[in-house]
Amino acid sequence: MAQPIIIYTDGASRGNPGPGGYGAILMAGDKRKELSQGFRLTTNNRMELLSVIVALEALKIPDSQVTIFSDSKYVVDSVEKKWVFGWQKKGFHGKKNADLWARFLRIYPKHKINFRWVKGHADNPYNERCDELAVQAALGSDLHIDSGYENDPEVKNTLRF
Numbered sequence: 001m002a003q004p005i006i007i008y009t010d011g012a013s014r015g016n017p018g019p020g021g022y023g024a025i026l027m028a029g030d031k032r033k034e035l036s037q038g039f040r041l042t043t044n045n046r047m048e049l050l051s052v053i054v055a056l057e058a059l060k061i062p063d064s065q066v067t068i069f070s071d072s073k074y075v076v077d078s079v080e081k082k083w084v085f086g087w088q089k090k091g092f093h094g095k096k097n098a099d100l101w102a103r104f105l106r107i108y109p110k111h112k113i114n115f116r117w118v119k120g121h122a123d124n125p126y127n128e129r130c131d132e133l134a135v136q137a138a139l140g141s142d143l144h145i146d147s148g149y150e151n152d153p154e155v156k157n158t159l160r161f
Contacts, residue, residue, distance in 0.1 A: 011047025023133025
């Protein structure tokens with residue numbers, strides 16, 4: 001049986017919307033992997049959710065036992081309180097970040113996942129490291145395009161690139 005996997009995640013944006021990034025730490029036994037990426041224009045909630053998605057997509061063994069620690073009530077409550085499943089049944093009508101929630105729901109059933117909320121900026125070393133990764137990515141020079149955000153019709157009309 002595979003070792004349980006612990007994942008810590010965080011998202012950041014410099015302005016909301018603004019440049020943003022995510023950070024994640026995956027741990028299993030003595031193995032540890034850090035992930036991060038920055039985007040030129042996005043929101044904090046998108047980066048919080050994307051950090052979870054990217055971490056889960058990085059897992060190689062299906063049906064893994066995974067515990068995800070996040071300081072995002074938005075992400076944790078949406079899954080643990082099962083709101084996202086209701087949104088899915090309604091086609092995400094009127095919901096923000098539908099592209100990312102749909103992507104999350106494609107990976108979610110492939111593992112046994114539990115979410116745990118942790119208080120941000122409360123001296124949890126893994127949460128603090130994820131925050132560092134997310135902020136560094138947001139401030140980086142190699143910023144990607146968050147096409148799900150920038151192509152949203154409500155957002156697209158306000159962009160001036």
